[in-house]
Amino acid sequence: MKHWLLKSEPDECSIEQLARVRREPWTGVRNYQARNYLRDGMQLGDEVFFYHSNCATPGIVGLCTVVRLAYPDPTQFDPDSDYFDAASRRDDPRWLCVDVAFARRLRRTITLQELKTLDGLGDFALTRRGNRLSVLPVTAAQWQRILSVE
DNA sequence: GCCAACGTTGGC
DNA sequence: GCCAACGTTGGC
Numbered sequence: 001m002k003h004w005l006l007k008s009e010p011d012e013c014s015i016e017q018l019a020r021v022r023r024e025p026w027t028g029v030r031n032y033q034a035r036n037y038l039r040d041g042m043q044l045g046d047e048v049f050f051y052h053s054n055c056a057t058p059g060i061v062g063l064c065t066v067v068r069l070a071y072p073d074p075t076q077f078d079p080d081s082d083y084f085d086a087a088s089r090r091d092d093p094r095w096l097c098v099d100v101a102f103a104r105r106l107r108r109t110i111t112l113q114e115l116k117t118l119d120g121l122g123d124f125a126l127t128r129r130g131n132r133l134s135v136l137p138v139t140a141a142q143w144q145r146i147l148s149v150e
Numbered sequence: 151g152c153c154a155a156c157g158t159t160g161g162c
Numbered sequence: 163g164c165c166a167a168c169g170t171t172g173g174c
Contacts, residue, residue, distance in 0.1 A: 033157095
């Protein structure tokens with residue numbers, strides 16, 4: 001079992017929305033390294049931190065679970081989608097998505113500010129300088145440490 | 151809105 | 163393959 005962190009802009013898909021619909025295709029990843037994590041790393045049952053980015057208080061707000069392995073992201077073929085990619089071919093899709101299911105909200109937001117100063121995390125991908133990936137690996141130790149301060 | 155830190159594109 | 167120009171992310 002692996003652990004991950006997924007970034008979502010709450011304007012697009014918030015933890016409240018995921019709690020309501022219970023399950024969502026995680027579409028819109030348009031970065032090759034992030035796609036490779038989806039494709040090569042994610043397994044059914046992997047646990048995921050749900051992170052709110054590009055908002056007033058960025059931070060981890062909930063937990064979810066991988067419930068479907070990587071498959072072609074349908075939005076790349078949809079001309080009306082913001083994520084349409086005219087260069088991607090149906091017989092050789094460039095972009096993938098997984099499905100995630102809501103697990104629970106955290107009792108409080110563990111903010112980016114707090115994560116930056118939290119000890120015991122070691123080399124944490126989220127707070128690494130310059131990192132902008134929307135899909136990040138989390139070690140088991142980091143997962144436990146972060147949940148311990150909830 | 152600003153801007154640092156990337157990633158991508160395309161001319162050469 | 164190099165690299166300048168451009169686009170994007172996302173904290174602040």
